[in-house]
Amino acid sequence: MPPRRVAVLADSDTRWKWGASVARQLAPEHALDAYFLSTRSTPTERQLAEIGIVPDTRRETPAAGLVDDAELADADLVVLAVAGGTVLALVHSLGRAWADREHRPVTVSGYVGVVYEKMVDGLLTRAGTDLVLANSGHDHRRFRSVFESVDVDPDSVVECALPFLSGAPYRPSADRPFTVTFAVQPSVPKDRPSRLGLLERAAAHARLHPERQVLVKLRSLPGEQTTHVEADPYQHLVDSLAEPAPANLRLAYGNMGEVLDRTDLLVTVSSTAALESMHRRIPTAILTDFGVREAHGNHYFVHSGCLASWDDIDAGALPQPDPKWAAAQGIGKSDPYAAARARVAALRAAGPLPPLRPYYTAQSAGIYLGTILRHNGFDEEGRPLPAPLGAAGTGRMKKAVRRVARRGAKKLYRVGHQRLAPALRRWGAV
Structure with missing residues (x-):
């Protein structure tokens, strides 16, 4: 069988x-x-x-x-x-x-x-x-x-x-620094000044709390694509900070679950990572610095009890979701x-x-x-549309371009890791 x-x-x-x-x-x-x-x-x-x-x-x-x-x-x-x-x-x-x-x-x-x-x-x-x-x-x-x-x-x-x-419930650890993870999103907020502003606030929090580690959790390497288009990756915006990034601010890649394993406070505008964090009972802050707006998706969390600004986080806020709201979202089911x-x-x-x-x-x-x-490539009857003249070559060309782009992304990663990392280690880890 x-x-x-x-x-x-x-x-x-x-x-x-x-x-x-x-x-x-x-x-x-x-x-x-x-x-x-x-x-x-x-x-x-x-x-x-x-x-x-x-x-x-x-x-x-x-x-x-x-x-x-x-x-x-x-x-x-x-x-x-x-x-x-x-x-x-x-x-x-x-x-x-x-x-x-x-x-x-x-x-x-x-x-x-x-x-x-x-x-x-x-x-x-x-x-x-x-x-x-x-x-x-x-x-x-x-x-x-x-x-x-x-x-x-x-x-x-x-x-x-x-x-x-999924994942193990949150347990504070004395074996590592208190870790704040800022889960970024490719298109929330969209414009460069707002994205740079969020990064400035994360850096300011790291300077204010040198005993903490602040991770900027990234979704992709430069050149990679995600579901939503990312016009201004945070990897590039780091170079535009008004002051050099502090030593305890780091960029982080990797599986979100593994990053949450070492997180004591999750900060985001409206990422689904917030629900993962809440499920594990990790303190979770939904940022309000640019308002609570449908355009940013943070309005979804109005009744969660987790809305907070960077000022609140600077002052020590550790929000936990309202139990009834969390249950209505399928958390802990x-x-x-x-x-x-x-x-x-x-x-x-x-x-x-x-x-x-x-x-x-x-x-x-x-x-x-x-x-x-x-x-999506179908006619009105749901049959595949005939390939236009030269489509085979076009398809091969697209695949070749994609392969080159991916190789370029990997090469960029290697260059950054092998040549630039020593100079940048004070603020980032890729």
Whole structure:
């Protein structure tokens, strides 16, 4: 009997982390197949190694290349860890491709982090997958309400929690300095002055508290891409500090869980790392220095009890989340994926799965659907668009450029580590 398999379709390092973690929660004994979509943010080898989940097989493909993939069609479970529009395009196209099959995979979609904007937009593009995962009881209620109102099966929404809420509970340690970790985000805040301002405040905190270690937790090396575009990486902004960075301010890469192992206070604007930190009962501060605003996502934490400014942190603030709010976010929940596993088992036990049916159709939203399909390489029937003349060469060129860019990023890393690190060790570690 061939091994049971779960396939994860991912288009960035962050979404791979979420999708692979979901797969491990739903089907821990299954073999794990990785399908990385060819996009600007296709993860590099370093990014995958940092996440630490190694698939049994892996391949890189455009979205349209999945339609005729026999191994994907034979999988038991497919986790669509991609943007909402791509989920819609794949549900539409794979639904047609799998329509006459006796067996098709159970499909799963959801969100990589907290849902603080464009909820209806993102939710309706994910409608049609067999499971739509809600990361909290709060989201579960909101998602079901939307589906009930637009005649989508509300039982497809299943409450769980972010799959990477794990790790040992926080224990202060006398064997190392008190460590403040500033978890940065690629696009929050977006503009250079604001990002430099946050870095200045982190440096000022390090100067004020020389007994503490302040880590600036980075997402990627220069040249690497993440889910969101990062215009002004903090690695570059360090050179623009008004004063030289103090010796106890350091840049840090690596797995977030491992960084949290040595963190005594997590500081961020609105990163999902805040939920990881809260889950482990690490004091967590949601920054208010640029206001509490929907544009920054920190409004999501208004009721958490963790809003704080750098001035508060300078004065010794160690915020802990309100227990009721934390519970509503799925924090501390025991076996949060039990309901999702039960849903998968029930679908399988009921016999052959019905055809995949997205919410948006050519009749209900033809213009919108057509635009999304074309953007993902499909025609209006969900068939792969014919490759334009010279596309093969273009594809090879894109891959060659990507390889060169990745080699350049690695070379830049080696130069920084081997030649510049001695001069910069007083403030950073890469």
